[in-house]
Every structure is written in structure tokens, then in C-alpha cells.
Amino acid sequence: MLSKQDDILTVEHFFLESDCKTQAEAFQEIATSAKKLGFLKKNISEKSLVNSFIQREGTTSFGDGVAVPHARNEDIVKSGIFIMRFKQPIPWKALDEQPVKAIIALIAPLKSAGNEHLEILSKVAQRLTKPEFQSILFNSKDKKVIIQSLNINNKPNVETSGKTISEYMKGSSKKLKIL
Numbered sequence: 001m002l003s004k005q006d007d008i009l010t011v012e013h014f015f016l017e018s019d020c021k022t023q024a025e026a027f028q029e030i031a032t033s034a035k036k037l038g039f040l041k042k043n044i045s046e047k048s049l050v051n052s053f054i055q056r057e058g059t060t061s062f063g064d065g066v067a068v069p070h071a072r073n074e075d076i077v078k079s080g081i082f083i084m085r086f087k088q089p090i091p092w093k094a095l096d097e098q099p100v101k102a103i104i105a106l107i108a109p110l111k112s113a114g115n116e117h118l119e120i121l122s123k124v125a126q127r128l129t130k131p132e133f134q135s136i137l138f139n140s141k142d143k144k145v146i147i148q149s150l151n152i153n154n155k156p157n158v159e160t161s162g163k164t165i166s167e168y169m170k171g172s173s174k175k176l177k178i179l
């Protein structure tokens with residue numbers, strides 16, 4: 001069961017126009033933010049989180065330009081999700097051998113409640129199979145719309161600048177890719 005933690009994903013966890021050009025740069029940017037936002041123990045540097053991402057990194061790409069790197073270690077004090085969209089796609093070890101346009105990075109304490117990290121990973125993977133979510137992830141400039149569409153905390157009424165997901169999609173000129 002997911003914790004009642006409200007800050008697993010907030011607007012502070014987004015990098016929508018990242019200049020990162022490598023996985024290492026992306027991991028460093030996320031780790032720096034996680035440290036600043038209190039996801040790591042106070043006396044630990046962000047290098048601990050970067051190393052955890054690197055150690056767990058195999059093929060975390062889901063294809064279609066999205067990867068879901070994840071890290072667990074004893075220096076992480078609470079679970080979190082960080083979303084990064086790149087200005088230019090970056091190389092990533094991917095099943096489809098294509099560069100990645102966006103990542104949804106998951107971090108969790110080594111001793112998280114039950115299988116919380118697996119539940120979060122499962123919910124993210126389920127969302128990534130939905131063309132509507134992919135379109136929003138790649139195109140929305142509204143972080144609250146992305147949070148609502150990911151819906152990790154199962155909160156139905158997140159404020160999204162007055163738009164529902166359906167209204168957002170109606171206004172989108174992007175074609176949806178059916179998987």
C-alpha cells in the first residue's frame with residue numbers, strides 16, 4: 001500500500017526543459033534537487049543517490065522515448081518521483097535502441113514500507129502504456145496536469161489550472177500513438 005505521503009510528486013520535482021546531455025548529468029540534477037528537497041539524510045551528499053541510480057541502471061527505458069530509472073538505498077529518507085523532459089533526446093540503454101525524451105525517476109528508502117517502491121513503479125508502468133499519458137508527459141507545460149494524469153496518490157481532484165485531462169486532450173493538436 002502506498003504511503004499517505006503527499007510529497008511523492010509535486011511541482012518542485014519537475015525539470016521540463018532540461019539541458020542534460022547524458023544519463024550521468026540527469027542523475028546528478030535529480031540528486032541535487034532530491035537533496036535540497038529533503039529526500040536524503042542531511043549529512044549525506046547527493047553522490048550517494050547518483051551512485052544508486054548508476055548501480056541499478058540496466059535497461060530502464062520503456063521504449064517510445066521514456067525511461068524509468070530508480071534507486072533505493074539507506075540514505076534516502078522518503079520516496080519520491082522526479083520528472084525530467086529533455087530539450088534534446090539523450091542516449092539511453094533502451095530496448096528499442098532509441099534516445100530518451102523524458103524520464104520518470106523513482107527513489108525510495110531501502111527499508112520502505114512493504115513494497116512501496118514496487119507499487120509506485122507498477123503505477124508508473126501502467127500509465128506509460130496509455131497514449132494519453134505519453135502525450136501529456138511529452139507536451140504539457142502544466143506540471144499539475146502531468147501530476148493529475150500520473151495520479152500516483154489516487155487523488156481525483158488535483159487542481160490543473162481549470163482543465164481536466166479530457167479538456168487538455170481536446171485542445172491538443174498532437175496525434176496519439178496507439179501502442
